């Protein structure tokens with residue numbers, strides 16, 4: 001379970017050691033916000049789109065590599081991203097991971113599903129209006145082909161959440177959702193599901209149980225250890241397999257000249 005965390009930590013430690021050796025004086029604080037270099041409605045925090053070779057995008061590549069390594073041991077095609085509580089960075093992480101996978105995996109088809117039927121944000125971060133999405137697909141109100149969106153990134157397809165339903169947990173716990181994922185699994189090589197937080201609502205457990213594995217995002221400096229273990233217990237109860245953790249809100253000190261050439 002700790003493989004992804006270990007790899008991320010090791011890579012970060014190695015990078016920091018390298019950077020400290022090179023220059024300890026001319027430091028700039030690395031910002032999560034990427035510069036917008038092309039005219040796009042996509043949010044600047046989607047660094048894998050704007051700056052695929054920046055250090056954070058590299059962390060997403062490391063994560064992708066580790067997921068592939070786990071995939072060699074057992075099937076890992078449907079991955080849920082969640083967190084203990086709200087606002088820890090699930091959606092931004094899901095989008096960056098999906099883009100990184102679409103960019104780096106040769107011709108593998110990636111589907112990013114906004115399975116947060118309560119507070120969907122994938123389409124907002126990606127700058128498009130959602131017409132219909134997952135909730136309509138589960139309830140059978142639209143044809144499958146009308147729900148899938150391409151935002152111009154090769155090999156990446158988006159399925160937005162759709163109109164917020166009255167009964168999100170019921171939809172996500174339904175056989176229809178399970179069947180839909182089984183159909184989509186045949187068409188896409190990897191499916192990333194962005195989900196609501198684990199503690200306030202049951203949705204993530206339901207989504208996680210239909211996935212091959214779950215990754216928990218933890219916001220460093222905010223989410224307490226006890227809260228994380230409580231969420232972990234809830235995922236276990238729901239029969240979701242926890243693969244590992246991603247820490248967000250980590251700040252790097254990177255010398256300016258290195259950052260420019262990374």
Ligand SMILES: Nc1ncnc2c1ncn2[C@@H]1O[C@H](COP(=O)(O)OP(=O)(O)OP(=O)(O)O)[C@@H](O)[C@H]1O
Pocket residue numbers: 032045083085086087088089090091092093116119121196197247248249250
């Ligand atoms: N890796 C990161 N480092 C620093 N801040 C981040 C990171 N990822 C996301 N954030 C910040 O965290 C906030 C919440 O991001 P996001 O919407 O992805 O969280 P979420 O967990 O999906 O929230 P919700 O529970 O409302 O769905 C945003 O302000 C975003 O800029």
Ligand SMILES: [Mg+2]
Pocket residue numbers: 090091092116119121194195
């Ligand atoms: Mg979110």
